[in-house]
Amino acid sequence: MLIFVAHLYNYSMPKISVKALDMPSSPIRKLVPFAEAAKKKGTKIYHLNIGQPDIETPESFLNAVKTADVKVLEYSHSAGNESYRKKLCGYYQSYNINIDSSEVIITCGGSEAIEIAMMTCFNEGDEVIIPEPFYANYNGFSMAAGVKVVPVRSYIESGFALPAISDFEKVITPKTKGIMICNPGNPTGYLYTKAELEALRDLVKKYDLFLLSDEVYREFCYDGKEYISVMHLNGIENNVVLLDSISKRYSACGARIGAMISKNKEVMAAAMKFAQARLSPPSYGQIGAEGALDTPKEYFEGVKTEYIARRDYLIQELNKIDGVFCPKPSGAFYCIARLPIDNSDKFCQWLLEEFVFEGQTVMMAPATGFYSTPGAGTDEVRLAYVLNREDLKNAVICLKEALKVYPGKKA
Amino acid sequence: MLIFVAHLYNYSMPKISVKALDMPSSPIRKLVPFAEAAKKKGTKIYHLNIGQPDIETPESFLNAVKTADVKVLEYSHSAGNESYRKKLCGYYQSYNINIDSSEVIITCGGSEAIEIAMMTCFNEGDEVIIPEPFYANYNGFSMAAGVKVVPVRSYIESGFALPAISDFEKVITPKTKGIMICNPGNPTGYLYTKAELEALRDLVKKYDLFLLSDEVYREFCYDGKEYISVMHLNGIENNVVLLDSISKRYSACGARIGAMISKNKEVMAAAMKFAQARLSPPSYGQIGAEGALDTPKEYFEGVKTEYIARRDYLIQELNKIDGVFCPKPSGAFYCIARLPIDNSDKFCQWLLEEFVFEGQTVMMAPATGFYSTPGAGTDEVRLAYVLNREDLKNAVICLKEALKVYPGKKA
Numbered sequence: 001m002l003i004f005v006a007h008l009y010n011y012s013m014p015k016i017s018v019k020a021l022d023m024p025s026s027p028i029r030k031l032v033p034f035a036e037a038a039k040k041k042g043t044k045i046y047h048l049n050i051g052q053p054d055i056e057t058p059e060s061f062l063n064a065v066k067t068a069d070v071k072v073l074e075y076s077h078s079a080g081n082e083s084y085r086k087k088l089c090g091y092y093q094s095y096n097i098n099i100d101s102s103e104v105i106i107t108c109g110g111s112e113a114i115e116i117a118m119m120t121c122f123n124e125g126d127e128v129i130i131p132e133p134f135y136a137n138y139n140g141f142s143m144a145a146g147v148k149v150v151p152v153r154s155y156i157e158s159g160f161a162l163p164a165i166s167d168f169e170k171v172i173t174p175k176t177k178g179i180m181i182c183n184p185g186n187p188t189g190y191l192y193t194k195a196e197l198e199a200l201r202d203l204v205k206k207y208d209l210f211l212l213s214d215e216v217y218r219e220f221c222y223d224g225k226e227y228i229s230v231m232h233l234n235g236i237e238n239n240v241v242l243l244d245s246i247s248k249r250y251s252a253c254g255a256r257i258g259a260m261i262s263k264n265k266e267v268m269a270a271a272m273k274f275a276q277a278r279l280s281p282p283s284y285g286q287i288g289a290e291g292a293l294d295t296p297k298e299y300f301e302g303v304k305t306e307y308i309a310r311r312d313y314l315i316q317e318l319n320k321i322d323g324v325f326c327p328k329p330s331g332a333f334y335c336i337a338r339l340p341i342d343n344s345d346k347f348c349q350w351l352l353e354e355f356v357f358e359g360q361t362v363m364m365a366p367a368t369g370f371y372s373t374p375g376a377g378t379d380e381v382r383l384a385y386v387l388n389r390e391d392l393k394n395a396v397i398c399l400k401e402a403l404k405v406y407p408g409k410k411a
Numbered sequence: 412m413l414i415f416v417a418h419l420y421n422y423s424m425p426k427i428s429v430k431a432l433d434m435p436s437s438p439i440r441k442l443v444p445f446a447e448a449a450k451k452k453g454t455k456i457y458h459l460n461i462g463q464p465d466i467e468t469p470e471s472f473l474n475a476v477k478t479a480d481v482k483v484l485e486y487s488h489s490a491g492n493e494s495y496r497k498k499l500c501g502y503y504q505s506y507n508i509n510i511d512s513s514e515v516i517i518t519c520g521g522s523e524a525i526e527i528a529m530m531t532c533f534n535e536g537d538e539v540i541i542p543e544p545f546y547a548n549y550n551g552f553s554m555a556a557g558v559k560v561v562p563v564r565s566y567i568e569s570g571f572a573l574p575a576i577s578d579f580e581k582v583i584t585p586k587t588k589g590i591m592i593c594n595p596g597n598p599t600g601y602l603y604t605k606a607e608l609e610a611l612r613d614l615v616k617k618y619d620l621f622l623l624s625d626e627v628y629r630e631f632c633y634d635g636k637e638y639i640s641v642m643h644l645n646g647i648e649n650n651v652v653l654l655d656s657i658s659k660r661y662s663a664c665g666a667r668i669g670a671m672i673s674k675n676k677e678v679m680a681a682a683m684k685f686a687q688a689r690l691s692p693p694s695y696g697q698i699g700a701e702g703a704l705d706t707p708k709e710y711f712e713g714v715k716t717e718y719i720a721r722r723d724y725l726i727q728e729l730n731k732i733d734g735v736f737c738p739k740p741s742g743a744f745y746c747i748a749r750l751p752i753d754n755s756d757k758f759c760q761w762l763l764e765e766f767v768f769e770g771q772t773v774m775m776a777p778a779t780g781f782y783s784t785p786g787a788g789t790d791e792v793r794l795a796y797v798l799n800r801e802d803l804k805n806a807v808i809c810l811k812e813a814l815k816v817y818p819g820k821k822a
Binding site: 013014016017018019020021023024025026029050052053054055056057061062065066070071073074076078108109111112115119121123124126137140141144146178208209239247251253254255256264266267270273274276277278279281282283285 | 424429461467484533682685689690692
């Protein structure tokens with residue numbers, strides 16, 4: 001019918017690209033239309049589906065923007081304002097990451113850091129190994145760069161610890177060009193140990209691979225466990241690319257400020273060409289981020305205390321529900337729970353479309369979108385504990401009630 | 412030697428991608444290190460090399476940011492804030508471009524609009540025809556998307572009018588998937604006529620091509636000449652993708668706010684997947700841009716009057732210099748001048764490295780970077796008249812003096 005109409009009016013209609021057709025929808029955002037429909041019906045939704053913290057952005061950030069003396073809102077340097085980059089090195093220094101400002105490119109969010117790093121390091125058809133489940137948008141950026149994601153599976157039973165090195169070696173081919181990790185992990189909340197990272201270092205060295213590490217949750221490590229950066233690993237300085245963002249650190253997701261960092265001069269010189277093509281990162285975000293470097297330690301301590309309380313509450317309550325299993329994460333603000341359900345995509349959509357308990361429901365991200373292996377994660381969901389405890393409590397009640405009546409419930 | 416050292420210390424060093432190696436440096440920004448060196452020596456540089464206006468950003472923009480009531484700087488909708496998109500449709504309406512908010516995706520600058528449009532419309536290896544000289548970063552975005560740019564040449568003698576349609580047809584192959592234009596043009600300042608755009612429309616229809624049009628300079632049309640958008644062309648609604656930015660409109664380059672617009676639902680749905688992968692456009696930029704929609708007409712009239720005066724002065728003075736030819740542009744704030752020189756890359760670098768007149772020199776963009784045809788533009792430079800008239804006057808004096816002593820001068 002469409003074709004007929006097009007022909008009748010002599011409308012032409014060129015075809016979109018294969019990449020665009022194949023590009024996956026965001027598993028975190030694809031349920032949004034169902035949520036919007038539920039809201040229109042008057043249902044209150046508890047959003048555990050997206051890593052948008054409710055924590056207030058620090059005053060140091062907001063005031064820097066408010067008081068900025070801007071007359072002409074100019075392009076910044078393509079690598080970001082030098083004053084910000086220099087001060088940022090001090091921040092990294094506090095984590096024992098020693099870099100200078102020439103080793104940093106400020107990006108439009110962590111997203112652009114991933115995008116530029118992938119285009120810089122990988123050719124069309126190259127393979128990058130990523131422990132799954134992984135942050136779903138790695139798929140999108142890989143697709144855009146023409147890179148093939150090769151998953152190695154981690155399991156809920158071990159709390160999503162690093163897969164055995166032999167599992168990595170099994171999938172290494174002549175096309176393997178890199179390994180990508182997220183530490184502390186989104187969506188798992190897992191914090192890699194020193195032994196795990198050293199094993200990765202040896203692997204990377206042995207096969208001469210790039211090691212891309214997304215460490216945007218470093219402020220969120222709990223229970224006294226040590227955060228170890230790939231930048232701390234000796235002997236692979238030229239293999240390592242650090243991907244970062246201030247979105248979670250300062251609860252400033254809308255700033256769109258991230259960073260790509262490497263000691264590999266060739267990588268940085270090439271990345272700079274991509275950075276120049278898109279001109280510059282957002283100016284106001286940089287102004288805020290520079291101001292936020294003065295955020296007092298107490299802010300982070302307060303935030304951490306809050307997240308620990310939320311995590312402890314959520315994990316405890318989830319594990320109380322019949323048939324639910326949720327390992328306790330040591331970092332970030334996500335957990336993955338196994339539920340007694342047939343299909344997490346169906347279940348999460350059903351929660352929005354058909355379920356309501358006392359005028360409320362809960363929105364979660366089906367874990368299937370975080371796995372690359374077909375069929376993996378069908379009985380798992382990702383929850384972001386970014387709500388206050390009262391809301392968390394209600395969200396858990398909704399989930400518990402929903403599991404009582406969900407038609408696809410499993411014994 | 413490097414290899415030896417690497418081996419000695421057992422440093423590994425994986426190779427960067429072919430794309431990254433081949434990626435062109437920005438012709439506008441690659442001279443920056445020479446300019447920095449000149450500044451360190453105390454030389455004053457007149458920047459005619461970059462389209463960074465000195466015009467003040469309107470109060471409506473700056474105040475919206477200053478007074479924004481932000482507590483948590485959240486992600487926005489991946490397509491941009493709905494309030495902004497809705498209000499933005501009113502802006503387009505004032506140019507007789509009729510769209511609704513579902514036909515707009517707000518992007519991180521015009522750059523990201525180009526990037527997403529290319530990935531959406533073109534496959535690896537597809538060809539896109541672009542009249543040259545063209546905005547140099549089209550090369551970078553094409554490279555990133557794996558698209559081949561096929562130039563058709565326009566000439567300084569005709570003021571860079573649209574090449575003959577037969578020239579386009581000569582280079583159309585089965586791989587040709589689109590045509591891309593910039594109107595009013597950067598770097599040429601040329602404003603396409605109705606007849607030219609209608610000829611393009613017929614061509615696009617005949618071969619069923621996408622027509623991508625970068626119209627970020629629509630506020631800058633002079634001499635009463637009519638601005639015609641590709642969105643005004645009937646019968647190719649599904650072929651047209653409009654690429655836009657507020658950078659020049661509000662002198663807000665650092666906001667990083669642009670837009671990708673199309674009536675083609677399939678294009679917009681696919682583009683949305685790329686937009687979701689990078690989460691959202693910058694929040695503060697959107698807040699400012701929404702505020703800026705209330706900018707009074709007088710602001711633009713003032714700006715236009717200023718640019719016309721600068722243009723008239725610059726073109727007149729350039730054409731007074733022996734051996735210099737510069738057509739008078741009808742739009743944007745650039746012009747391309749032909750100079751009596753051997754090589755514009757050499758000349759522009761020499762101006763920064765070796766030349767100084769009364770403690771001053773001038774920075775321009777070699778036109779070679781705006782051509783895709785090797786050897787084209789060697790005796791041309793692009794000048795952006797983004798300086799006040801006093802500075803423009805001094806810049807022209809520098810250029811005139813430089814041409815007297817430049818070793819590569821041609822008769």
